[in-house]
Structures are given as C-alpha cells and as structure tokens.
Amino acid sequence: MKLFIFSIFLGLALGGCTSSSESTEARIWVSNEGDNTVSVINFRTLEVVATINVGQRPRGIGLSPNREELYVALGEDDAISVVDTKTLEVSRVLDSGSDPEMFAVNPKNGHIYLSNEDEGTATVLDPVSGKQIAVIPVGIEPEGVAVSPTGSLALVTAEATNTVHVLSIPEHEEIKTFLVGPRPREATFSPDGSVAYVTSEIGREITKFDMVDLIEIAKVRLEEVETKPKGIVLLPKRNELLVTTGRGNTVVILNAETLERLGTIGVGKRVWGISSTTDENFAFTADGLDDEVSVIDVNSRKVLKKIKVGSRPWGVVFDPGN
Amino acid sequence: MAFLGERYTVRKVHARADAASETLISTSRLITLLITFMVFLVFLPVRAWTVQLVIGFSGKTGSNDIFLGAQLGIDESNRQGKYFEKELLLKPGEPEDRGSINFWILGDNPSIDLPSDVLIMDAHSTSDEERERCHALQFFSAPSETMLARAMSAFVVSGYTGDSKEVEILAWHHTLFKYAARDLNRRYKDRFGVEMTSQAWSGWAAARLLGEAWIRGSKPRPDSFAKFFLDSVSFDGQKGVALSFTETGQLRQVLFPVLLGKVLSEIPRGKETIKKLDNLSALKCVNR
Numbered sequence: 088m089k090l091f092i093f094s095i096f097l098g099l100a101l102g103g104c105t106s107s108s109e110s111t112e113a114r115i116w117v118s119n120e121g122d123n124t125v126s127v128i129n130f131r132t133l134e135v136v137a138t139i140n141v142g143q144r145p146r147g148i149g150l151s152p153n154r155e156e157l158y159v160a161l162g163e164d165d166a167i168s169v170v171d172t173k174t175l176e177v178s179r180v181l182d183s184g185s186d187p188e189m190f191a192v193n194p195k196n197g198h199i200y201l202s203n204e205d206e207g208t209a210t211v212l213d214p215v216s217g218k219q220i221a222v223i224p225v226g227i228e229p230e231g232v233a234v235s236p237t238g239s240l241a242l243v244t245a246e247a248t249n250t251v252h253v254l255s256i257p258e259h260e261e262i263k264t265f266l267v268g269p270r271p272r273e274a275t276f277s278p279d280g281s282v283a284y285v286t287s288e289i290g291r292e293i294t295k296f297d298m299v300d301l302i303e304i305a306k307v308r309l310e311e312v313e314t315k316p317k318g319i320v321l322l323p324k325r326n327e328l329l330v331t332t333g334r335g336n337t338v339v340i341l342n343a344e345t346l347e348r349l350g351t352i353g354v355g356k357r358v359w360g361i362s363s364t365t366d367e368n369f370a371f372t373a374d375g376l377d378d379e380v381s382v383i384d385v386n387s388r389k390v391l392k393k394i395k396v397g398s399r400p401w402g403v404v405f406d407p408g409n
Numbered sequence: 410m411a412f413l414g415e416r417y418t419v420r421k422v423h424a425r426a427d428a429a430s431e432t433l434i435s436t437s438r439l440i441t442l443l444i445t446f447m448v449f450l451v452f453l454p455v456r457a458w459t460v461q462l463v464i465g466f467s468g469k470t471g472s473n474d475i476f477l478g479a480q481l482g483i484d485e486s487n488r489q490g491k492y493f494e495k496e497l498l499l500k501p502g503e504p505e506d507r508g509s510i511n512f513w514i515l516g517d518n519p520s521i522d523l524p525s526d527v528l529i530m531d532a533h534s535t536s537d538e539e540r541e542r543c544h545a546l547q548f549f550s551a552p553s554e555t556m557l558a559r560a561m562s563a564f565v566v567s568g569y570t571g572d573s574k575e576v577e578i579l580a581w582h583h584t585l586f587k588y589a590a591r592d593l594n595r596r597y598k599d600r601f602g603v604e605m606t607s608q609a610w611s612g613w614a615a616a617r618l619l620g621e622a623w624i625r626g627s628k629p630r631p632d633s634f635a636k637f638f639l640d641s642v643s644f645d646g647q648k649g650v651a652l653s654f655t656e657t658g659q660l661r662q663v664l665f666p667v668l669l670g671k672v673l674s675e676i677p678r679g680k681e682t683i684k685k686l687d688n689l690s691a692l693k694c695v696n697r
Contacts, residue, residue, distance in 0.1 A: 204592065207488075227488055228592050246589060248489035249621075249645070264492035266624065269645035270589075289645040312650075 112408030114172075115362070115371050117380055118145040118159055119397025125159060126380075126396035127175065130364075130405075133382060133392050137175050141168040147189035148360070148402035151214065152197050154409070158214070160187040160201060167199060169214065172406065181217050184210040189231050189273070189402075193256065195238030200254075202229035202243055209243045209252070211259060221259040226250040231273035235280035240298060242283055244271035251285050253301060263301040268292035268308075272317045277343075284343075286316035286330060293319070293330060295346060307346040311335060318361040318372070322385065325367055329385075331358040338372060338383065352388050354381040360402035373400035459494045462623050463509075464616070465502040467523070468516025468533060475516035475532045476501075477601050478612025484600075485613075486620025495624045499616070511631050514615045528631035530619060532611040540657040543694035546631045548638055548658040550618065551611040552580050556690045560664040560676040563689070567674065569666070576666050576673070581610030584672055585665065588649030614646050614660065648675075650686075656694055661686040 113130035123145060127137040143163035150157055150172070157170040160183065167181040167190070183201055187210075190201035198220065199212040209229060211221040226245025233242045234256070241254040244267075251271055253263040268290020276283050276298070283296045291314055295305040309316060315333035321343055322329065328341040334357050340350040355374025363370040363385070370383040374393070380400060382392045464483065470476045483499045490496050500510065502521055513523060515531040523529065529547045531539070535554050539547070552560075560578045569576070583594050583604035597605035597613070605613075619634070621644060627633040644652040648663040655661060663686070666673045677685030 205595070226492075227485060227596075228589060247485065247592070247645070247647070248492075250489060250492060266489075266493060269643055269651060289651045290643050291651070 112406075113364075114406045114408065115380065116148055116150075116157055116404050116406060117373055117396045117400050118148040118360075118402040119378075119399060120144055120146055120375070120401040121378075121398025124397045125157070125170065126400070128380065128394055128396070130408075133394055135394065135396060138397060139170060139175055139177070141170065141177060142166060142180070146401045147187065147201070148404050149190060149192050149199075150404060150406055151192060152194050154406055156214070157404075157406075158190065158192070158199060160190055162186050162188060162204070167201070167212065167214070179217070181212055181214060182219070183212060184208065184219065184222065188229075191232040191234040191241070193234045193238045193241075194236055200232050200234055200241045200243075202232050204228055204230065207245070209241070209254065223252075223254060223259050223261070225252045225261075226264075231271065231285070233274040233276055233283065235276045235283075235298065236278055237280045240276075240280065242274040242276075242285070244274055244285060246270045246272065246288075249287070249290075251296075253298075265294075265296065265303060267294050267303075268306075273319050275319050275321050277321060278323050284319055284321065284328060286319050288315040288317055288333065291316060293328070293341060293346060305346050307341065307348070309335075309339060309348075314339065317359055320361050320363050320370065322363060322367040325385070327385075329361055329363065329370055329383075331361045331372055333357055333359065336374075338370070340388065350388050352383055352390065354383070354390060355379050355393065360400070360404075362403045362405040364405055365407050371403050371405060373403045375399050375401060459491070459496045460629075461496045461498055462512065462619075462629055463498045463500050464619055465506055465510040465513040465527075466499055466516060467502045467513055467519050467521060470501045470516075472601075472603075473516060474606045474608035475514075475612035475615075477603075478597070478605070478609035478614075479514050479516065479532065479616045480612075481597055481600055481609075482613040482616025482620065485596075486617055486624065489620065490624045493624055497616070497620055497623060511629070512619060512634065514612065514619070516612060526631060528634050530615040532608070532615040537692055540659050540692050541695040543657050546635050548618075548635075548654060548660070550614040550660050551608075552578075552662060552664060553659055553690060553692060555692055556659070556662075556664065559689050559691075560666070563676045564666040564674060567676075569673070571668070576668050578676075579665050579667050580607040580662065581605060582607075582665055582667050582672050584670070589647050593647045610646075614644070614652075617646075618642065618644055618660075655687065655690055655692070657690075657692045659690045659692065661690055664689070 115128040117126040125139045129136045141159045142161035145159045147160035159168040167183045169179045171178045184203045186205040187201045188204045209223045225243045226248030228246040231244040243252045251265040255262050268287030270289040271287045274285045285294045291309045297304045314335035316330050317333045318331035320329050326343045328343045330339045338352045354372045356376035358372045360373040372381045379393045381390045384391045512528050531549045557578045622634045622637045627637045638654050646652045664676050
C-alpha cells in the first residue's frame with residue numbers, strides 16, 4: 088500500500104515536472120570520485136542513462152553558461168575535463184594547475200575559477216583558449232569556490248586556515264578576508280550577489296555575509312556533533328538554504344534570512360554535493376558511501392528515490408536542458 | 410675695548426640671528442617631517458601593522474620531531490595570521506627568556522625553570538599526574554597515559570583478534586589520509602623531507618592552537634588564552650572532528666591503533682564522538 092501511494096506520489100511529482108519547461112532534456116550530472124566517471128541521470132525517468140569516463144579523481148562539477156559543456160575537476164590529473172553535453176564525450180582537457188578540487192564558472196564570461204588544494208592557490212582558466220588567466224595565492228587547502236551572479240566577485244574558502252578570500256573580478260585582487268569556523272568547505276551567492284553563505288565542516292557552522300559592505304551578518308551552529316556542513320544550495324524563491332552534513336547523513340533546511348533551522352531530511356551516507364532544480368521543487372544529493380543520489384521532494388521534505396550511480400559520488404549538478 | 414665691544418655686540422647679534430635661523434630651520438624641519446609622516450601614513454598599507462607574539466620553545470631543537478611540528482604549526486598560523494595583522498615567532502628558549510616570554514611550547518621536560526604565571530602548551534608529556542594537578546595555565550596536546558591505555562582497551566573490545574601486544578596506539582601516522590590528514594602529511598614531508606610522527610603532530614597542534622587563540626582575538630595574556638582554550642576553542646586537528654580541551658587541560662583527540670606501519674582503526678569512531686572522546690580522556694582534577 089505504502090509503495091502504491093509512493094508510486095502515485097512520485098508519478099504526480101514527476102508528472103508535474105514533465106509539464107514544466109525543464110522536463111525534456113533535463114539531466115543530473117554526478118561526479119564519481121571512486122571510479123573516475125560521471126553518471127548522467129535523465130530527470131524525467133530518474134534513471135542513469137550514461138556513464139562517462141572522465142579521468143582521475145573527479146570531484147568538482149559544473150556547466151558552462153550555455154550548458155553545452157560540462158566541466159569536471161580531476162584532482163589526480165591536474166586538469167579540468169570538458170564533456171560535450173550533446174555527444175557525452177570528453178572533447179578536451181584543460182591544464183588546471185595542481186590538484187583542482189572545486190570550481191565555479193563566471194556566468195558573465197565563462198571563465199573557470201578553481202581551487203588548487205595542494206598549492207594554496209586559486210586559478211582562473213579561460214576554457215576557450217585553455218589558458219590560465221591568473222593564479223592567486225590564498226590560504227592553505229583551498230576548496231570551495233563561488234562567483235557572484237554579476238561576475239564581479241569570487242569567493243574561495245581555505246580549509247586549513249579557516250579563511251574565506253574575497254577576490255575582485257577582473258583585477259583578481261584580494262579585497263577582503265573573512266575568518267570563519269574551522270574547515271570552511273563551500274560558498275554560494277544570492278541571485279543579486281548581495282549576500283553569500285559559507286559552510287564550515289568542523290565548526291558545524293553556516294555563516295552569512297553582506298557582500299556589499301563585506302561584513303559577517305549572521306552565523307548558526309548546528310547542534311548535532313555528527314553534522315558536518317559541506318554542500319550548500321540557496322533556494323531564493325523559498326528563501327531557504329539546503330545544507331548537506333557529510334557523515335551526519337542529512338540535509339538541513341535553514342531560513343536564508345535568519346538562518347533559523349526549519350527542518351532536517353535524512354539522506355544517504357556521507358552526503359557531499361547538492362543541487363536543485365530551477366523551479367526549486369527538487370534537490371539531489373551525492374551520497375558518497377552509498378554510491379547513490381538521493382532525490383528530494385523539497386515541498387514534502389522527503390526523499391522520493393535513491394538512484395545507484397558510480398563509486399563514491401562527490402559532486403552533483405542539475406542541468407535544466409533547453 | 411670699543412672694538413672689542415663692537416665685536417662682542419656683533420657676535421651677540423650674530424648669535425641671535427643664528428638662534429633665530431636655527432629655530433626657523435627646526436620648525437621647517439618639523440613641518441617637513443610631519444608632512445612626510447602624514448604622507449607615509451596615507452600610503453602605508455594597513456597590513457603593515459602586524460602584531461607579533463613570541464612563543465618560547467623549551468626542548469630539543471634541530472631535527473627533533475616536536476620542534477619540527479611546532480615550526481610547521483607556527484608557519485601555518487602565520488599563513489592565516491597575515492590576513493589579520495597577527496604573527497607568531499617561535500623562539501627556542503634560553504634561561505634569560507624566563508621572565509620575558511609568557512607563552513611556551515614544551516617539547517621535552519622543561520630545560521629551564523619556567524615561572525608559574527606563563528601559559529604552557531605541553532606537546533611532550535603523557536603524565537596523568539601532571540594533568541590531574543590541573544594547573545590553570547597548563548595544556549597538553551599529546552595524549553595522556555590513560556588515553557593511550559583506554560584507546561587500546563576500546564580497540565581490543567571492538568573485536569580485534571590479533572595479538573594486541575604488537576599494536577601501538579598513536580596520535581598520528583604518516584599514512585593517514587582521511588579528513589585531509591593526507592594534506593597535512595604532505596605539507597610536513599614537503600617542508601622537512603621526513604614523515605610526520607605522533608610527536609610532530611603534537612608539536613604542530615600546540616603551535617596551531619596558540620595561533621588560533623591569538624588570531625581569533627585572545628589578548629596577549631596567559632589567562633586570556635586559557636579562557637579561549639577552555640571555553641570556545643573548536644580545533645581542526647585534521648582528524649575529522651572538532652577538538653577541544655577537558656578541565657584537566659587535555660586536548661580531546663582521536664587516536665589510531667597501528668600495527669606494522671598500518672593504521673587499523675580510529676578510536677573513538679561512530680556517533681556520540683564527543684562523549685566517547687571524554688570517556689577516553691576522563692581524568693579529573695585532583696586539586697581543584
């Protein structure tokens with residue numbers, strides 16, 4: 088009976104998606120750190136439709152602004168693998184500098200801002216020419232990167248110095264450094280770029296910054312000692328943040344304005360990356376130790392389905408298609 | 410006489426003129442200096458005003474593991490501190506430093522007699538007795554005898570079927586890779602050309618803890634640092650969990666059973682980590 092109700096619910100949920108503009112070619116891309124692949128999931132069927140060999144230790148994953156190319160950071164190849172999203176083939180490989188982990192794509196010009204964990208630098212890559220435009224020293228063990236929607240600021244978190252580095256674009260100068268809770272992992276901007284959020288894994292904190300005045304404006308610490316905030320996605324229409332908690336095996340929902348905790352959703356083991364649909368009705372998490380992606384219905388705050396992917400899924404990105 | 414008087418008068422007049430001229434020159438020099446200083450202030454980068462804290466090191470130096478670890482910890486604290494105008498300087502201790510340095514890392518039994526009002530971060534001692542004394546300004550980054558023994562018991566109870574006499578409980582191992590341990594191991598080896606040991610980790614943690622206290626706003630006083638360590642420190646020792654201090658000044662930390670160069674497990678593990686970390690290091694203050 089429960090399965091029947093679940094099936095109806097899933098059918099309604101996915102049926103709703105079918106009628107949306109995101110449905111036709113919408114896909115979910117997942118980097119699998121353990122077997123050097125990217126899994127491609129059809130959003131309508133929630134089935135894996137392809138697996139692409141990309142290179143050694145794929146972690147950070149993201150799309151070009153026109154979504155014709157998928158970028159994957161290859162930590163052990165010191166490269167960014169470029170996948171043609173039509174042919175699903177690796178079209179070229181870009182020299183990224185040492186040990187790339189995460190990156191963000193500047194929505195204005197397509198440049199890739201990435202962290203070089205070993206080197207303590209951030210590198211700016213032009214994916215068209217393949218040239219490195221800038222290499223910027225930051226703190227120790229840089230990880231999370233975000234570029235503002237206006238393309239004027241980049242944030243780089245440095246895990247071992249507990250710092251968040253604010254870089255101006257196009258000057259690529261550090262204009263501010265924030266000190267945050269231990270082991271800052273990821274960062275994200277609000278749609279107008281006026282606010283940013285950073286997760287701190289060991290500090291169990293989410294910190295909110297005013298990016299106009301460049302000041303910290305709020306901070307929350309998650310109570311459970313098992314929670315380790317890692318991935319973060321902002322749902323602006325809902326005014327909510329979804330935060331993955333690593334070995335806490337949950338997604339925590341916060342009010343994006345006040346950082347008040349609104350709920351918790353149990354997902355898979357060692358949940359890392361997270362992404363949401365543009366209509367904010369669904370979210371997807373990379374559950375690293377389960378080799379699965381959890382599909383979350385954001386409205387009901389429940390997991391609709393778990394999808395087997397490759398080994399140790401790390402990053403996930405939703406592609407609304409055309 | 411008149412001549413002499415004239416000369417005298419002329420000399421006096423000249424003397425007055427010289428004095429007036431010197432006053433004018435002094436004033437103009439002062440103004441010039443003032444303007445130069447103001448221009449200097451305007452163009453001086455704000456970050457030039459770095460505040461330095463001297464950390465004494467008592468113990469073997471050279472290639473001693475604790476000393477190397479402390480050096481890396483100081484370097485990494487300074488990588489962090491440069492963004493906030495804070496700096497630490499590690500100074501191997503001499504007897505004459507006793508009265509002038511208020512913060513010390515111990516890499517061995519104290520080679521000099523330190524006063525009781527300095528803050529000590531002991532990276533060497535495993536003595537339960539020293540911890541049970543609960544000196545308000547003494548902290549320990551190395552695990553205690555009790556912690557090592559309890560970690561061994563916990564490991565055996567967890568189902569280990571081999572000969573536990575061959576197993577060693579360590580605070581760190583150079584093959585650790587989870588929780589970014591691999592990155593710390595790499596940084597240490599890149600810097601010194603040798604593998605990071607437990608002693609090196611204790612030295613590194615001691616220096617990083619002092620750096621965190623300094624950079625996060627503790628005043629340059631031992632009591633201010635002690636308050637930070639007991640009330641609010643949440644230290645990332647690259648062992649996957651926030652580390653803090655017990656009332657005895659012991660750093661709560663994960664330990665590793667190692668056999669023949671291979672890490673077998675981590676103690677404690679799983680849920681309720683802090684409770685288990687407390688059980689591991691559950692010494693009580695005898696004199697408080």
